[in-house]
Amino acid sequence: MSKPSVVYVTFISAPPEKVWHALTDSKATAQYLSGFHVAMETCQGGASLFKRGDQVFNRGTVLVCDPPHRLSVTWHPELGEFSNEKPSRVTFAIEAIGGGQSRLTITHDDFAADSKAPATVGEGWMRVAASLKSFVENGKGMDLFAVFEGVDA
Amino acid sequence: MNAAPLNKPKFVYVTYIAAPPAKVWDALTKPDISEIYWYGYRVAADGKAGDLMTATGPTGELSHRDPIIESDPPRRLVYGWKPLEKDKPDERPSRVTFELALFKGQTRLTVIHDQFDEDSKIFGMISNGWPAVLSSLKTFLETGHPLDPSWKDAAVAEQLSGSDA
Numbered sequence: 193m194s195k196p197s198v199v200y201v202t203f204i205s206a207p208p209e210k211v212w213h214a215l216t217d218s219k220a221t222a223q224y225l226s227g228f229h230v231a232m233e234t235c236q237g238g239a240s241l242f243k244r245g246d247q248v249f250n251r252g253t254v255l256v257c258d259p260p261h262r263l264s265v266t267w268h269p270e271l272g273e274f275s276n277e278k279p280s281r282v283t284f285a286i287e288a289i290g291g292g293q294s295r296l297t298i299t300h301d302d303f304a305a306d307s308k309a310p311a312t313v314g315e316g317w318m319r320v321a322a323s324l325k326s327f328v329e330n331g332k333g334m335d336l337f338a339v340f341e342g343v344d345a
Numbered sequence: 346m347n348a349a350p351l352n353k354p355k356f357v358y359v360t361y362i363a364a365p366p367a368k369v370w371d372a373l374t375k376p377d378i379s380e381i382y383w384y385g386y387r388v389a390a391d392g393k394a395g396d397l398m399t400a401t402g403p404t405g406e407l408s409h410r411d412p413i414i415e416s417d418p419p420r421r422l423v424y425g426w427k428p429l430e431k432d433k434p435d436e437r438p439s440r441v442t443f444e445l446a447l448f449k450g451q452t453r454l455t456v457i458h459d460q461f462d463e464d465s466k467i468f469g470m471i472s473n474g475w476p477a478v479l480s481s482l483k484t485f486l487e488t489g490h491p492l493d494p495s496w497k498d499a500a501v502a503e504q505l506s507g508s509d510a
Contacts, residue, residue, distance in 0.1 A: 201476040202360070202476060202480050203476060203477055203480035203481065203492055204480070205484050205488070205490070205492055205493070290493070291492075291493030291494075292493075293492060293493060315359070318359045318360065318361070319361060321360075322360050322361035322362075322483070323361070325480070325483065325484075326363060326483075326487055329484055329487065329488055330487055330488050332363070332487075334361055334363055334451060335449050335450070335451070336361055336448075336449070336451075
């Protein structure tokens, strides 16, 4: 039986460098994550934190950092039902597809055995991808994240 | 004892678009709009259940003439799917379902494409095609411009060969 993975593909009207910036620059991430942001330390091996203000919601480590084409980080929630599972892995692959455009593929895999996370994380990545695409293309992120379990909107 | 699990291919894609459902509905059903973002395909799907959805490709070749199964504007549209182009595999019709929901003033669009046979070749084509079409739809409704279909990378073009989905 194949191991579960969650894959989401989106096409973006911007070159890979711009998509990379939106994924890795803390100020940029704050523009489309509705009050959350990503704080990434040095490229390889550093921490990649998903935060709201000072509160850390996800404590990842950068596994692969190959700008502007490939970013792979561990996914390890600080809160909720998956916080006690071994970290899983999220990979952002960015390909140039001509016309100054990119194809972004988000793959979430390497889950703990019998983890229920694969059935639930997809919605979040769809929202990240949709809001990131809007932000990169027209400067306006979407309002998709105000409602998070356990978080005051 | 349980029956063997069904393993028929099913494609599901969700995107969020900064436009109201009525705008998304029009873009999905009116050929003058689809032609702009659906890479030249004129898709006419604004009929009632029992009417036909038709689509013509960029060269004017008839691509689809499928039954509309359900139509509940601007919330739910279901039609059959059998590509008619000569170079497409001859398979039994599959089914496409669009679900549009208002989400904080935006639209959550879900596309479900199912009822394929297990060994369907068309399933692989549409799995590459829908993300390209729906990404272009979102870009078009949010910026006024579609995505540029002139993919220069041959490998990507190969993968996108189903983008007339």
